[in-house]
Amino acid sequence: MDWKKYEKEIFEHFNGQYPNAEITLDAKKDGMFSKTKRQIDILIEQxxxxxxxxxAVDGKYFNKKVDVKAVESxxxxxxxxxxxxxxxxxKEGFTEAAYNRAHFGATEIELEILNFKDLHLFQSHGAIPYAGINGALVPSPFGWVLDGQTTPAWLATLYLxxxxxxxxxxxxxFMYIQFWDRLKDGDSLEDLLRFQESMFKDADPECSIEFLPTxxxxxxxxxxRVSNIKNYPTREYTGFVEFEDFIFFCVMFSPVNRSKSNIRKLENIMEAVLPIKIEHQNANKSMQPIANASAD
Structure with a gap:
């Protein structure tokens, strides 16, 4: 893939993400201070x-990490x-100095890694994690993949x-996805929050918990929710959506200099996730899950 194809792949992605916007490939816009035409790879106006x-979207098809000078430019x-x-x-990422310049500066800028190489096993740009009959259609945020390998701790994970x-x-x-079954005890979102808070307090009596506008x-x-808990690798950010039969929650850990961008990715998931019902068919003595098209 050359840089032109890379740019077109990015353009097609944003066409899908912003269906009601005016999106221009290889746009030209007058500079207010330079008094000259400026070239923008992709311009989104809405x-x-x-x-x-x-x-404004700019794709860097470099074979090395983008540095702080490119971000400042x-x-x-x-x-x-x-x-x-x-x-x-x-396609190859950014230096730590570049991330710091983007995060701590006043300008609203996000640094994204997008490489159209083959995805690893179990990875995709969206999936249907499920537990029992409850499932969710979950799209992965821009530049991230969803890993469908399950463990007792999570139903799926997401990462760059x-x-x-x-x-x-x-x-x-990274993020991980889990469900809380509401049909067992009739728990509400508030019940789950209180239960989890008590667990946090048991682990760290001095932990702090706050809720962000979302x-x-x-x-x-x-x-x-954002929680500061002793011995956790970073702050823990958790997005919750209360559906009729279960509570979907996605837990995220993020370095400080990527937290603003990653919180927006977490909110994208919260906004887009849809509940579905899973029907299990017994085939060759193994349970085969089938997603029911009807959502809750």
Whole structure:
């Protein structure tokens, strides 16, 4: 794949992600300060609450990690064209200094890794984790993959594309998905939050818990919790969606200099996840799960 094909792959991804936006490939925009035409790989323009929002996307098809100088140059371009947000995408990743410059600066910029190499075994850009008859349609956020390998601790995990689960856990940048069955005891989201808080207090009496403003869904309660717990690798961020028969929750760990971007990815999952019912058929004495098209 050359850089032109890489750019087109990115363009097609955003066409799907922003169906109601005006998206231009290889756009030109007047610089407010440079007084010259600036080239933008992908320009996304969309009205939100009556305001026109401009997002600039630039793909770096480098064979090495993008450094802080490239990030600073991109921030300067964003200011020149009056963009509200920038997405800088690299196939090989970014240096720590680049992540720090993006996270701690005032400009709204996200650094994303997207590599269209073959996915590893069990990885995909979306999956249906399930427990018993409860399942969920879960899309993976941009630049991440969903790993369908299950353990007693989780039904699925998510992490940056191009990594393995072990690598993601070593870097303290991953999510895992779990369900809480509401039909057993009739528990509500508040019941689950109280139960988990008591477990946190048992593990660390001085732990701190707070709830952040987050996305809202029309028919389901949502919560976004952040917990500081001793001996945890990072802050624990957990997004909850209360469905009729179960509570979906996704737990995330993230380095500080990627937390703003990764919280948005967690919220994307909370916004997009859909409940489904799983029917099991007995075939050759093994249970074969089949997703029922009807959601809760």
């Amino acid at each position: 009205y939100v609450a009556g305001n026109r929002i401009v997002i 991109y921030i300067s371009m964003l200011e020149d064209i009056g963009a509200h947000k920038g997405l800088l995408i690299s 594309q191009g990594r393995t689960l072990n690598e993601a856990m070593q870097d303290n940048e 996305i809202k869904r029309e028919n389901e309660k949502t919560k976004l």
